[in-house]
Amino acid sequence: MGSLKFRVLLDTEQDTEIFRDILIGETHNLEQFYQSIMSAFGFQGDQMASFYLSNENWDKGREVSLMDMSFGESQEEEGTLVMSETKMEEIVETEDQKMILVYDFMRMWIFLIELIGREEKEVAEPEVALMVGETPDEESREMDLGDLEDEEGEESDDLFDDFEDGYDDDDFQSYDDYEY
Secondary structure: OEEEEEEEEEOOOOOOOOOEEEEEEEEOOOOHHHHHHHHHHHHOOOOOOOEEOOOOOOOEEEEEEOOOOOOOOOOOHOOOOOHHHHHHHHHOOOOOOOOEEEEEOOOOOOEEEEEEEEEOOOOOOOOOEEEOOOOOOOOOOOOOOOHEOOOEEEEEEHHHOOOOOOHHHHHHHHHHHOOO
């Protein structure tokens, strides 16, 4: 068995390309690949993430998540795989296999990944073969708070007013007096 060479492109708003070429063994799992991507781009890797198998149009296909989110349901029924249990050789279906990695679902860092070659050299650990471009700071991207913000971009206090229970803030004043 040899190694797979992937080009991992970080989707940013910058005018320059930022990518890394990573060599990984066919028998390594996707969690090892995920960790090598995070390391290569200088990200912490402490947020939720998922790989999505893709096609030539970069459409999201089958998901491979960082953690088992099936809540007791069969993985075959859900169609979701787990990174630590999925080997690279199991997901490489074509000679130009494409994947999308979504990291930090609040900041939505997107990595476009494409198999660009195979090498006879077998690597014991994933390794970066080429680095192009400066990675932006992981915290530089704005969080997409969606409904958590009002029109002015401020956090909304009305988030929990969806329940018409007849209580308001004054009803809870006495609870503030207690130390927990």
